[in-house]
Amino acid sequence: MSPRAVVANAAFGLLLGFSLSHIGFGDFGEVHRMFTFADLRLVLTFGGAVALCAAGFAVVSRRWRFVPRPAQAASAVGGVVFGLGWALSGACPGIVLVQLGEGRMLAGLTLGGILGGTWLFGLAQRRWGIGAAERC
């Protein structure tokens, strides 16, 4: 395993976890106030990040070729299911790890649910042929 990949993953994982915690994404109340537009700080944080990413990727895409992401039915249906889960649990796959790091023990239930749901979708794909959008 290349040392470069390990160092980059460790550094950016640490930066992401540290930032999400200070942004307040690990706090259910903050996430709920974002989704109800009671507080626009997280909405602006996410929107601003996407805008800055657009500028950054315009440069990075000259060096690297990334997979295209066409719009598919599964992108929409999967997105809706994910959003419902986020509103219920206050976590997305990255944030649940930050919550655990912050000492919120009950996030263990969310993590168990996410791993179970990931496994369940694999089963649904094999058994019933439910289609997935291409992976990021």
Place this chain on the structure above:
Amino acid sequence: MNLEVLNGQWPFWLGALALAVTAVGYAASLGRLMGVSGMYERLLNARVELSTEREERAFQDRTILAEALRRETLAEMQRQGVKDIPAEMAAPAAAPAGPEVAPRVPVWSQLVFLVAMFAGGALAKALSGGLAVQAQPDPMHVHLFGRAAPLALLFGGVLVGFGTRMAGGCTSGHGLSGCGRLQPGSLLATACFFGSGVALSMVLGRVLA
């Protein structure tokens, strides 16, 4: 430590900058997009991922591929007795121009990323003096769900896992890396997960609060 950055909640511009530096920096240094739900899936299928990595390594160098193709084409032309073989066919092939496709990020290094995210959350709390084990559920969560709060975490988690795999990405892969590249599938998925999150939270806020 009494630095503002290490203590309180970040203003929106600092949060936006940090998230963008992470997503763009990851892509720039590894040539692959950062996507957390994809890391879960790869780790759950680690055995298949490892064999794919081995196969991919054999085909990584595009110069070697281009050179092999040139030699075979030249040999075939000679076998068929082609008279006017182009001059560039005699010279060793150069790598094709344009952006490169980076090798896969090794699956075990993705586990490092997930552990580092956990450590990042702990570090943020430790440096601001607030790291403590909380066995109690979040007050706002209890306000909405009462005694069903743990069930909402578990069931919500299942929906998150199922939905992100179906959509092929989550907040990082679609939201940051995909929307940042203006990809139609990512813009659609992000609009859908944000939209359904807003809709359900509005309903929960009205009905349960």
